[in-house]
Amino acid sequence: WFENPHHCYLSHCWFVYHLVTVFQIFDYIIMSFNGFKKTNQSYFELYINSDGGIMSSEQIREERLRKGLCVECQGVPTKLYDIKRARFNPLSFKKTKLNVAGESLDGNCLKCHPHLDPYHGRTKIRRGLRKQRKQRKQKSKEQSNIKTTEEETKEPELEIISLEKIRSVVEDLSNAGDSDNTTNTLVQIIKEHSENIEIFEFCIHKIQDLCKGSEDYRNSMLSTGALNDILQATKTHFKNAVIQELVCNTIRSLCNTPESRIILSRSGALAYIINVFVEHIDNEDVVSAGLCCLRKFSPNSEAREPISVLSGIDYVCKAMKLHSNVTNIQQDGCAILTNCAIDVEKQQVTLASDVEVEAITNAMFNHQNNPSVVSQVCFSITSFNHEERNVRRIRQVDGILELLVKITQYCEDSRVKEDAIGILDIFETSESNDYYLENQVLDSISQILVEDYRTMPDEKMRQVIGLMDDYEWSSKVFVAILQSLNKLCQQYPIQKEIVIRDQVVKNIITRMKKCADFAPIQSNGFELLGEIMKDDDSLRSMVLDMDGCEAVTTAMTKHIRNKAVQKAGRGVLNILSKEFPSEEEFECYMRTWNPEQKIAAA
Numbered sequence: 001w002f003e004n005p006h007h008c009y010l011s012h013c014w015f016v017y018h019l020v021t022v023f024q025i026f027d028y029i030i031m032s033f034n035g036f037k038k039t040n041q042s043y044f045e046l047y048i049n050s051d052g053g054i055m056s057s058e059q060i061r062e063e064r065l066r067k068g069l070c071v072e073c074q075g076v077p078t079k080l081y082d083i084k085r086a087r088f089n090p091l092s093f094k095k096t097k098l099n100v101a102g103e104s105l106d107g108n109c110l111k112c113h114p115h116l117d118p119y120h121g122r123t124k125i126r127r128g129l130r131k132q133r134k135q136r137k138q139k140s141k142e143q144s145n146i147k148t149t150e151e152e153t154k155e156p157e158l159e160i161i162s163l164e165k166i167r168s169v170v171e172d173l174s175n176a177g178d179s180d181n182t183t184n185t186l187v188q189i190i191k192e193h194s195e196n197i198e199i200f201e202f203c204i205h206k207i208q209d210l211c212k213g214s215e216d217y218r219n220s221m222l223s224t225g226a227l228n229d230i231l232q233a234t235k236t237h238f239k240n241a242v243i244q245e246l247v248c249n250t251i252r253s254l255c256n257t258p259e260s261r262i263i264l265s266r267s268g269a270l271a272y273i274i275n276v277f278v279e280h281i282d283n284e285d286v287v288s289a290g291l292c293c294l295r296k297f298s299p300n301s302e303a304r305e306p307i308s309v310l311s312g313i314d315y316v317c318k319a320m321k322l323h324s325n326v327t328n329i330q331q332d333g334c335a336i337l338t339n340c341a342i343d344v345e346k347q348q349v350t351l352a353s354d355v356e357v358e359a360i361t362n363a364m365f366n367h368q369n370n371p372s373v374v375s376q377v378c379f380s381i382t383s384f385n386h387e388e389r390n391v392r393r394i395r396q397v398d399g400i401l402e403l404l405v406k407i408t409q410y411c412e413d414s415r416v417k418e419d420a421i422g423i424l425d426i427f428e429t430s431e432s433n434d435y436y437l438e439n440q441v442l443d444s445i446s447q448i449l450v451e452d453y454r455t456m457p458d459e460k461m462r463q464v465i466g467l468m469d470d471y472e473w474s475s476k477v478f479v480a481i482l483q484s485l486n487k488l489c490q491q492y493p494i495q496k497e498i499v500i501r502d503q504v505v506k507n508i509i510t511r512m513k514k515c516a517d518f519a520p521i522q523s524n525g526f527e528l529l530g531e532i533m534k535d536d537d538s539l540r541s542m543v544l545d546m547d548g549c550e551a552v553t554t555a556m557t558k559h560i561r562n563k564a565v566q567k568a569g570r571g572v573l574n575i576l577s578k579e580f581p582s583e584e585e586f587e588c589y590m591r592t593w594n595p596e597q598k599i600a601a602a
Contacts, residue, residue: 070109179216194233204246211253248289277315291332298339317359330363338380349387371413378419457492482524522555526568
């Protein structure tokens with residue numbers, strides 16, 4: 001053999017071939033002992049064919065495609081297609097998609113792509129619907145014995161289920177007493193039939209009725225987070241007032257305990273209700289349902305902050321103004337404003353805004369013959385009166401004192417009469433205290449104006465300006481402040497330019513707009529503005545930007561027979577006209593504020 005080179009080469013090849021084969025066999029035996037299984041390898045790893053050879057990833061992929069298996073499975077591959085080859089022609093075959101629950105759907109592997117599974121993530125099986133599907137399948141099999149594999153495995157879509165069938169299934173589930181299964185079924189139907197208004201409305205109405213009558217259904221709705229799914233699905237019909245009213249009533253049926261109100265607040269129920277107000281503020285039924293919900297939430301400390309942050313107070317006041325003749329809206333609105341203003345834990349009452357005071361007092365004016373509304377308003381006023389500044393604001397509302405006196409005289413409800421008497425006592429005490437306080441402040445202002453060389457002029461101005469915010473509630477004090485500042489600006493023109501800045505001018509104009517009917521504030525305010533703007537171009541521009549011309553023309557129109565207001569107003573307009581290149585442009589600008597030209601002299 002070694003003498004013939006050709007024989008030597010053949011023997012060498014024979015030896016190498018058998019040596020490699022032995023190594024492959026040993027490797028296969030060792031992997032078998034280690035728990036290796038051929039079917040547990042993906043095409044990214046090693047595969048061994050029937051001859052013991054190692055298959056490449058491309059060979060594994062082709063093998064799986066040939067057999068109709070998933071090419072992405074890391075473990076045992078899922079069968080996606082049923083491949084039938086012709087008996088006499090191996091190249092001809094028929095490829096059929098398999099639909100197996102939890103494994104394959106229309107040629108897609110549900111193990112590798114679980115998001116394609118319509119039943120993925122369900123915590124409970126909808127027994128009623130499955131039973132109905134099973135009965136339909138059995139009936140169809142009896143009618144026709146010829147069924148393809150696809151028709152036998154494919155489940156009917158839920159969209160074909162009519163409202164009558166859903167109604168019967170839900171009734172069967174609710175009669176069986178399984179609250180969790182019934183709730184999950186209703187929520188699932190809502191999600192899958194969100195476009196169908198009739199089915200959607202039936203499911204929401206059914207959930208509302210079940211939650212009203214059973215604690216188990218309320219707990220089921222809260223524990224499973226079903227409300228989140230309902231709120232998400234309801235966005236499709238956000239402009240539908242009937243559905244929004246049903247959703248608000250459903251939320252109201254759930255928040256019957258402090259714990260449930262906390263859960264619902266954190267799930268976004270408050271934000272949803274306030275957004276409903278924004279969209280349906282003109283609809284009486286929706287507003288009534290939404291306010292009733294907020295009234296239940298408002299006593300909870302965790303709910304008060306979101307209501308304030310989301311401008312819920314403003315929307316409540318707006319709803320009360322738009323529906324001023326609706327009794328329950330006025331009652332619920334006053335209760336919400338009161339609950340949001342009171343912090344029981346800190347024993348504090350927030351300062352009521354002008355909009356809140358107007359909403360509460362108008363409720364009493366518009367329903368003074370309704371004891372239930374008057375009682376709620378009296379309770380709200382009494383609660384707000386724990387803050388002294390609120391007492392002043394409510395006491396200064398025109399006609400409130402006369403109305404309270406009328407209630408004490410003619411109201412037949414003894415409780416309402418007692419509340420009105422208590423409020424009048426608080427107002428009387430507050431008015432007496434304010435009278436002495438105003439006199440003390442007026443004396444302080446007089447002392448500041450006295451010639452005192454130890455106090456610098458700019459310090460005097462700052463002392464008087466500091467009284468503006470503290471005593472903005474007193475018209476008498478504010479008039480004295482305006483007169484004092486005017487006098488100091490005339491005496492110390494240099495210090496005037498240093499001390500009198502933007503914020504002071506803004507406070508003056510804001511107060512003048514608020515007290516447009518009080519002539520002394522208008523006349524003295526105009527005189528002070530004229531003195532301030534006389535030598536300061538920047539302040540003139542700022543007054544124009546703050547609609548100062550509108551404030552002047554409004555005051556001059558309201559007090560057209562008051563010589564002091566007319567004279568001071570003309571002086572301000574003459575100074576503001578310097579900001580315009582010509583009198584014609586200033587006249588055109590003035591026409592926008594006074595189209596009727598009642599103040600032709602200006």
